[in-house]
Amino acid sequence: MMNRYAIGVSLLVTLGWGAPRAAAAGAQEIHTTWEGLSAIVGQKVKVVMPDGAQIQGKATAVETDALAIEILKTSNKAAYPKGKYLVPRATLKAVDVERPTKQWRILCTAGGAALGIAFAKLAAGAGGLHTRTEIYGAMAAAAPAVGYLLGRAADRRTVTYVIAQ
DSSP: OHHHHHHHHHHHHHHHHHHHHHHHTTEEEEEEOTGGGGGGTTSEEEEEOTTSOEEEEEEEEEOSSEEEEEEEEESOTTTSOSEEEEEEGGGOOEEEEEOOOSHHHHHHHHHHHHHHHHHHHHHHHTTTOHHHHHHHHHHHHHHHHHHHHHHHHHHOOEEEEEEOO
């Protein structure tokens, strides 16, 4: 029984430490020209406007004097409502592009499922102790979900395009 516990704890520690470190390593910065922004067309972007408002949406085109964005989320609905918006070239200094991966979601969900199976076996072996059975059962159900959430957090990659003026 101690061996199962040690395996479960070591797996949980591995998932808990590995996923955040992978997420921290996921930030990248690319210096580009205005014309180089054509690489982000069609992707989900986030822009901080000069007044501090944040807009998120899909980059639809790079024009000579503006970046066209289909705004899906905004922190200032009055100034930047949802829909098509042209971010002036003179005010745009950087654009964040989300580039998620899948590897950590797969790995952490599988690890959580393995941990859940171990907890399910402990619940089955607990016998007549209902409280212990219920706790192990809850942990068996929660472990894959926690693994998925850790993996999703680690899979978020942001590439910041810094525009040379």
